[in-house]
Amino acid sequence: MEEIYIPQDQRAALAAIDASDLNGVIDQAILEERSGSLHSIRLASCGPYVATRLEHFDRALAKHREAKAPKKRMETENTLRRAGYDLISAVEAMKQRMEKEQKEEQLFHVDGQIPPYHFSQRLTARVNYRWRKTVDDEWNHGHIVFIHDVDLTPDYRQPQPKRKPSVAKQQEDAQQKLSDTWTHLMMISLYSVRDYFREGRDGGDIPETYKATVDPHSRLLNNHSAQFWLR
Template identity: 65%
Template sequence: MSFTASSRELWTYIARKLHYFEQALTKQRQAKAPRKRAETENTLRRAGSDLSFAVEAMKRRMEEEQKEGQLFYVDDQIVPPYRFDKRLSVRVSYRWRRTVDDEWTSGSITFVHDVDLRPDYTIPAPKRKPSAARQEQDRQTEWSQTWEHLTRGALYSVRDYFREGGDGDKIPRTFQATVDSHTGGLNNYSTRFWRQPA
């Protein structure tokens, strides 16, 4: 199966819609007065329609992923490092083939990002300087969040590359993530290894 983050999001969406439907059903059963029953019936109908729409979207997504899985697979099982430093990296492994009759070819790409260590002056300075241990803890938390952002972007980029018919032989071994010209951090285009900014 190909990378399935979007499917997990859809499952969460369906679970939420099912919960709303079950709540509406309970309220409908408990309603006694005719006016209240009419209100709860409308709510129940809308909740049922929303749930049906979510299930249909999931079926379409699963069909797409099944079709994609015949030509490429992106491994989303990436373990974070025990400790982070300012140079972050994520290795994404994949396998692909041009047609279902071809043999599978395996490969990987490592995305690298150097965290901007300049202080953020938009955040007010604390009244008391935090301890060295606290500063390190805050840094690790920030770098961990940045690493997760890099990982998501890397996985989506490899998946999207193959979805658009990209040639796996042309994926580079390493890619330095591009940074946002305003923030100096990562954005939604930072890991687009095949679309270099002009």
């Protein structure tokens, strides 16, 4: 399941990188046509967003190293420098996100439950939270449970199997659908409570339960289904 906050190990890796020196390290990698210096500063440990940009840079560097003709070298160098810029931008974006989260965590924090072992058609996702108005106040604690009833009726608009699945296979498919839906419900619930606090709202006004709304057309959850304060 996606992390709503940057994990502590990734925060440590990001904090260890001097953004002002990163340009020089990338320029050195381009000049020397090898990226060992980049990997030595643990960019790959800064989370998937940065790691993906690092992979793009490595691939661009390999293509530039293989190029021989002057025209081709010019093309691959331009691509490589764009990849370097994207990598720098990714690190800067993650550092900004980390700083924002650390600042917010002085006033509020949200977290969710682990997935259950078995799912029923009535799904529940509990979000725990703590909040305070100023950093000098004591913490207040609370939770909200989001509820969603899943429709397991087969979608006859989709192609149906030629042979009817066994009862065991039907149960397995139902559990997979419920698991995927629960993960979605948990994530939109976490983001909903986080965004509620980001808007400066009072945690004391959060209800204990909320039945998630569904899209009026698809009858499925969407990114607005858990916005309990807008209903």
